Amino acid sequence: MTLAEEFRSRNFSIYGQWTGVVCMILCFALGIANIFSPIVRIIFSVICLACSFVILFIEVPFLLRICPTSAKFDAFIRRFTTNWMRAAMYTAMSAIQWASLCTGASSLIAAAVMLLIAALCYGLAGLKSQEFVGSKTLGGHGVAQMIV
Template identity: 35%
Template sequence: MGFAKELKTGNFSLYGQLVGLLAGVLMIVLGGVTIVSHVVYSILAIVFGVLCLLIELPFFLRLCPTGPSFDKAVRALRNHWLRTLVYVIFAVVMWASLASGLTLLVIAAVAITLAAACYLVAAIRNQAQVTTSLLGGTGAAGHTVYDTRTVQTV
């Protein structure tokens, strides 16, 4: 299934992944741009952006020197409800940055709020967790579970 067809599936888990990736990149970039004027919120945005990328692209865990407990915590976020909760927390902090004045971080706040909303809809609809084939994932067509002994389609 191609990327364009994946977008037409109506799987909000897929939309959440794409918007979450976009939000992560935006938080890193906008956090860097605003670091001089809003140090605390900019650093939080960069940290949240990196966490979003680790959550949405688990293969990054292999590239980063993290501990087993951190890896386990990130893997636990495969649950839509937990991802929604984490993204809502990130969104609340980004929206709180408005207390120090209107900044570019509001764009990151909107993006992470949209990601949380997508995962909330996916959780309510009880949709399967899928990853886009654009980034090497299973895509919305089917889920392939890779085991060291066998490969099976679920």
């Protein structure tokens, strides 16, 4: 299945996965950009930066095979294999970034909005009872098995 066919499949888990990749890039960039802010915002910035790495391992599954990680981290990442668990994770990450508004307006709100959109995509996939389908481009459908 090509990337265009994946998007035409109307499977919201594909949309959620690609939105997650955008979230990963955005969280990384905004985490670094806001690191030189008032002290309380630095905490939210570091959390945003950490979220980008968690999203990276969740959305690009073959990285668990090629990167040396601990068994505890692997077990934590493997919890997020269903649409509902991913929706809950993205909702929690979004809520944390929305809470960063208590320190004043910042660009972290863009991360909060994108994380919320990813949560909505996975939530819609769960509501429609769509099975989680990983994008071939991001390492789904047997790509991880071909590496090892």
